[in-house]
Amino acid sequence: xxxxxxxxxxxxSSSYPLPNLFIPKSxxxxxxxxxxxxxxxxxxxxxxxxxxxxxxxxxxxxAPATVANLGPCFDFLGCAVDGxxxxxxxxxxxxxxxxxxxxSHIDGVGDSSKxxxxxxxxxxxxxxxxxxxxxxxxxxxxxxxxxxVLRMIAAAAAAVAVNEIFGGHLSVxxxxxxxxxxxxxxxxxxxxxxxxAIMGGFVLIRSYDPLEFIQLKxxxxxxxxxxxxxxxxxxxxxxxxxxxxxxxxQIPMRDHVWNCxxxxxxxxxxxxxxxxxxxxxxxxxxxxxxxxxxxIPGMEGVKKAAMEAGAFGCTISGAGPTLVAVTDDEEMxxxxxxRMVEAFMEYGNLKASAMVKRLDRVGARLKKKKKKKKKKKKKK
Amino acid sequence: xxxxxxxxxxxxSSSYPLPNLFIPKSxxxxxxxxxxxxxxxxxxxxxxxxxxxxxxxxxxxxAPATVANLGPCFDFLGCAVDGxxxxxxxxxxxxxxxxxxxxSHIDGVGDSSKxxxxxxxxxxxxxxxxxxxxxxxxxxxxxxxxxxVLRMIAAAAAAVAVNEIFGGHLSVxxxxxxxxxxxxxxxxxxxxxxxxAIMGGFVLIRSYDPLEFIQLKxxxxxxxxxxxxxxxxxxxxxxxxxxxxxxxxQIPMRDHVWNCxxxxxxxxxxxxxxxxxxxxxxxxxxxxxxxxxxxIPGMEGVKKAAMEAGAFGCTISGAGPTLVAVTDDEEMxxxxxxRMVEAFMEYGNLKASAMVKRLDRVGARLKKKKKKKKKKKKKK
Numbered sequence: 001x002x003x004x005x006x007x008x009x010x011x012x013s014s015s016y017p018l019p020n021l022f023i024p025k026s027x028x029x030x031x032x033x034x035x036x037x038x039x040x041x042x043x044x045x046x047x048x049x050x051x052x053x054x055x056x057x058x059x060x061x062x063a064p065a066t067v068a069n070l071g072p073c074f075d076f077l078g079c080a081v082d083g084x085x086x087x088x089x090x091x092x093x094x095x096x097x098x099x100x101x102x103x104s105h106i107d108g109v110g111d112s113s114k115x116x117x118x119x120x121x122x123x124x125x126x127x128x129x130x131x132x133x134x135x136x137x138x139x140x141x142x143x144x145x146x147x148x149v150l151r152m153i154a155a156a157a158a159a160v161a162v163n164e165i166f167g168g169h170l171s172v173x174x175x176x177x178x179x180x181x182x183x184x185x186x187x188x189x190x191x192x193x194x195x196x197a198i199m200g201g202f203v204l205i206r207s208y209d210p211l212e213f214i215q216l217k218x219x220x221x222x223x224x225x226x227x228x229x230x231x232x233x234x235x236x237x238x239x240x241x242x243x244x245x246x247x248x249x250q251i252p253m254r255d256h257v258w259n260c261x262x263x264x265x266x267x268x269x270x271x272x273x274x275x276x277x278x279x280x281x282x283x284x285x286x287x288x289x290x291x292x293x294x295x296i297p298g299m300e301g302v303k304k305a306a307m308e309a310g311a312f313g314c315t316i317s318g319a320g321p322t323l324v325a326v327t328d329d330e331e332m333x334x335x336x337x338x339r340m341v342e343a344f345m346e347y348g349n350l351k352a353s354a355m356v357k358r359l360d361r362v363g364a365r366l367k368k369k370k371k372k373k374k375k376k377k378k379k380k
Numbered sequence: 381x382x383x384x385x386x387x388x389x390x391x392x393s394s395s396y397p398l399p400n401l402f403i404p405k406s407x408x409x410x411x412x413x414x415x416x417x418x419x420x421x422x423x424x425x426x427x428x429x430x431x432x433x434x435x436x437x438x439x440x441x442x443a444p445a446t447v448a449n450l451g452p453c454f455d456f457l458g459c460a461v462d463g464x465x466x467x468x469x470x471x472x473x474x475x476x477x478x479x480x481x482x483x484s485h486i487d488g489v490g491d492s493s494k495x496x497x498x499x500x501x502x503x504x505x506x507x508x509x510x511x512x513x514x515x516x517x518x519x520x521x522x523x524x525x526x527x528x529v530l531r532m533i534a535a536a537a538a539a540v541a542v543n544e545i546f547g548g549h550l551s552v553x554x555x556x557x558x559x560x561x562x563x564x565x566x567x568x569x570x571x572x573x574x575x576x577a578i579m580g581g582f583v584l585i586r587s588y589d590p591l592e593f594i595q596l597k598x599x600x601x602x603x604x605x606x607x608x609x610x611x612x613x614x615x616x617x618x619x620x621x622x623x624x625x626x627x628x629x630q631i632p633m634r635d636h637v638w639n640c641x642x643x644x645x646x647x648x649x650x651x652x653x654x655x656x657x658x659x660x661x662x663x664x665x666x667x668x669x670x671x672x673x674x675x676i677p678g679m680e681g682v683k684k685a686a687m688e689a690g691a692f693g694c695t696i697s698g699a700g701p702t703l704v705a706v707t708d709d710e711e712m713x714x715x716x717x718x719r720m721v722e723a724f725m726e727y728g729n730l731k732a733s734a735m736v737k738r739l740d741r742v743g744a745r746l747k748k749k750k751k752k753k754k755k756k757k758k759k760k
Contacts (some may be wrong), residue, residue, distance in 0.1 A: 076635045204648065249633055251633060256639070261585060
């Protein structure tokens with residue numbers, strides 16, 4: 001059954017949502033958020049407005065990277081990939097001045113790390129963290145903070161970290177809303193990265209007002225064949241403005257029907273575990289990819305190389321320049337990756353790196369947690 | 381798993397496919413095709429080109445009616461509905477002049493029957509019959525014939541009848557191709573009526589060159605809840621030209637993304653047996669329905685009445701004027717139908733009739749068959 005979550009408090013952005021910007025450039029991002037020790041805040045289950053207290057003194061969360069804009073499923077379907085993503089460490093820290101959640105450091109993102117602000121009010125992880133605190137009704141002044149640029153996945157990790165440190169009261173729907181609040185401030189009002197980062201697997205965003213999404217359950221592996229993504233990342237800064245400007249404002253009816261049918265085929269392939277069908281649908285976009293491909297040097301040759309090496313399909317991941325190919329065999333996945341890297345050099349004169357990743361079926365989760373020591377309670 | 385059929389011999393029509401025209405106005409259509417007694421044609425399994433001989437002296441086939449243009453799935457997804465459709469009776473008749481397959485009579489289609497030609501070369505059933513004969517490599521001159529206008533489902537019935545009378549050698553893919561040949565000559569090159577009519581259930585047309593379609597398996601009934609279609613047909617001749625002209629040539633990107641996501645949601649709902657989700661997606665078209673609805677008097681009020689009566693969703697069936705609503709309860713289905721009929725009178729000043737139908741999961745099939753008497757064979 002489809003899992004649908006409704007939240008009526010959202011407002012739809014009035015402008016057309018911008019494309020997703022997630023580019024998996026490095027293996028992990030560690031954001032450290034600190035908040036004031038909240039153990040003094042009383043928790044009461046009898047009042048309508050319950051303010052929870054932290055149950056851990058620190059947590060470390062992980063959110064998997066995502067691949068959005070999946071071919072014909074531009075702007076409404078994304079999936080999470082295993083073994084790559086962002087980490088957020090959150091600590092209860094009595095030294096922190098109330099009203100602040102300073103971000104102590106950001107690391108592991110290579111060149112892009114320099115661009116990430118540590119200002120919690122502007123950093124994507126900070127914005128998501130604050131949104132979760134508001135949802136949890138944590139009123140302590142120290143819990144205001146916030147957000148940044150590329151790495152929206154840190155928002156998912158931060159949302160989960162804050163929720164878990166306070167006992168995990170929120171639903172995934174709430175966490176997606178928190179991530180969406182972050183994404184809307186940083187890159188645009190779309191949830192096709194943050195939803196799969198939080199929930200894992202494939203997630204179809206059905207509507208924003210109310211927010212409603214469907215988790216598409218990819219079947220368990222059959223006959224040792226697994227869905228594998230080959231992610232090839234060229235050393236090339238995608239011209240974001242051009243990538244956005246390349247999107248057509250109007251779509252011919254014929255292309256609309258074609259892409260719609262391919263999107264339907266992709267959804268069917270996911271639900272039925274049809275890897276070849278998934279690859280085929282992924283490769284079939286006639287609207288976005290043809291316009292963005294010329295902006296990625298060598299893209300056409302790289303896609304051709306992927307297909308010739310046996311990939312079931314290949315397209316741009318997110319807004320590029322990373323390309324994603326699909327296969328069912330790890331050895332072949334590495335071969336496809338090698339051919340794509342070579343082709344990036346041959347046709348685009350770009351260095352590139354490849355990795356082969358599985359579908360992440362879990363989504364954002366805690367990796368470490370440190371429990372609070374129990375205080376002796378006075379019996380009434 | 382998705383079932384995909386490939387046929388590389390097809391050519392894509394160069395113009396944008398016209399909308400589907402099937403309007404379920406009456407319960408059945410009987411076409412009688414006659415062909416020459418073929419028992420004298422020798423059958424040889426040893427030659428490369430095998431010409432089969434008929435194994436029945438007569439057959440009666442049935443093809444279920446279909447609902448196409450399912451909301452956001454305009455022009456690429458249709459389904460078959462049970463207990464309503466077309467019949468074709470086919471007889472081996474030595475009296476018929478070689479080179480002809482006369483259609484003896486067409487009945488049961490009310491006013492529209494007058495418009496259906498008995499000329500087998502122009503009648504949809506005739507064209508499909510001829511296409512099947514060609515595929516079967518039946519070279520007898522008598523087997524050239526047939527086709528007509530509205531009722532494309534007769535083409536499906538005819539294709540199955542001819543195939544079965546010769547022993548059923550063709551695949552469903554071939555039969556769909558035969559139906560498609562008929563449809564392309566009569567109303568346009570699209571298979572979202574003829575494919576579900578032949579295969580039953582929901583069929584997504586993925587491409588035409590090569591022809592490729594995916595049968596979306598709707599799960600068996602759960603907890604006695606079944607997918608029910610409420611079909612409400614007003615006494616109103618839909619202005620076909622206006623219906624076609626109402627289609628936009630260009631789609632705003634925002635509407636394209638919306639409809640694509642709803643199409644994906646509809647496919648997911650079908651595969652997961654999520655009746656509410658199916659209804660919701662059905663109701664969510666922002667491209668075709670808003671433009672065609674004003675051409676059907678009272679449509680807006682009728683849809684509203686359906687939803688208020690508890691329908692999960694409601695949209696135009698095919699190109700109209702029939703409306704289709706979805707529910708999971710037969711009693712409620714009748715109630716929804718009554719409210720829709722009343723609303724057609726109230727808001728559109730139109731008489732209308734309603735019926736509640738289940739999904740046809742089988743597709744076109746033989747209803748009757750009469751076996752040939754075996755001739756005594758001389759032993760060599």
